[in-house]
Amino acid sequence: MILDLLRKRFSVRRFRDQPVPDDVLHEILDAGRLSPSGGNEQPWLFGVVTDPALIAQIAEAARGQMWIAKAPLLIVLCVTIVTDERGGRDIQVHRYPEYADIITQMDKGLYSALNQEEHQTKIAGAHMALAALERGVGSCWVSRFEVRRVAELLHLPEGTIPAEILVLGYPEEVRKPAGKKSLDEVVFDNTFE
Numbered sequence: 287m288i289l290d291l292l293r294k295r296f297s298v299r300r301f302r303d304q305p306v307p308d309d310v311l312h313e314i315l316d317a318g319r320l321s322p323s324g325g326n327e328q329p330w331l332f333g334v335v336t337d338p339a340l341i342a343q344i345a346e347a348a349r350g351q352m353w354i355a356k357a358p359l360l361i362v363l364c365v366t367i368v369t370d371e372r373g374g375r376d377i378q379v380h381r382y383p384e385y386a387d388i389i390t391q392m393d394k395g396l397y398s399a400l401n402q403e404e405h406q407t408k409i410a411g412a413h414m415a416l417a418a419l420e421r422g423v424g425s426c427w428v429s430r431f432e433v434r435r436v437a438e439l440l441h442l443p444e445g446t447i448p449a450e451i452l453v454l455g456y457p458e459e460v461r462k463p464a465g466k467k468s469l470d471e472v473v474f475d476n477t478f479e
Contacts (some may be wrong), residue, residue, distance in 0.1 A: 298424030301455030317417035318410035350429035363407035389476035424457040
């Protein structure tokens, strides 16, 4: 059951020296491919990185988090920016009408960088992390990295940027998951007050 998986999941930062088999990797990637996306755009590319030298360079670009360099596998979740001509800013204009003028006049590059969250790679990444866990592969989510540097390292095409990095491998040790808040602390009914 999915709740059983979620209850034992923890962020893995120490990995065994063991590659993830191709069939397991395929299942992980397929879980991402099957994820929902707004308007069924599927605006993603999943960069599979297994080259140790490239992983080390990405670790450097991730603020020197060298534990990443010891992982056998990275999946870099990349988004293809939805162009303004296809309504790329419409979602945010409708969500924040009080900022419509700022949103519509913001530099395209800056807007695309700040808006990458709306392209839903996080849903695909969460599905991948769960599919990995189901097969005994641990993961850790990395958001803090130099986007342009990682894009250069991966030779990404124009208009595609790395949004998140999923670090994967077999855990060196099994740990107790971090404590989570109770339902009472995170749920409210109808209105907050």
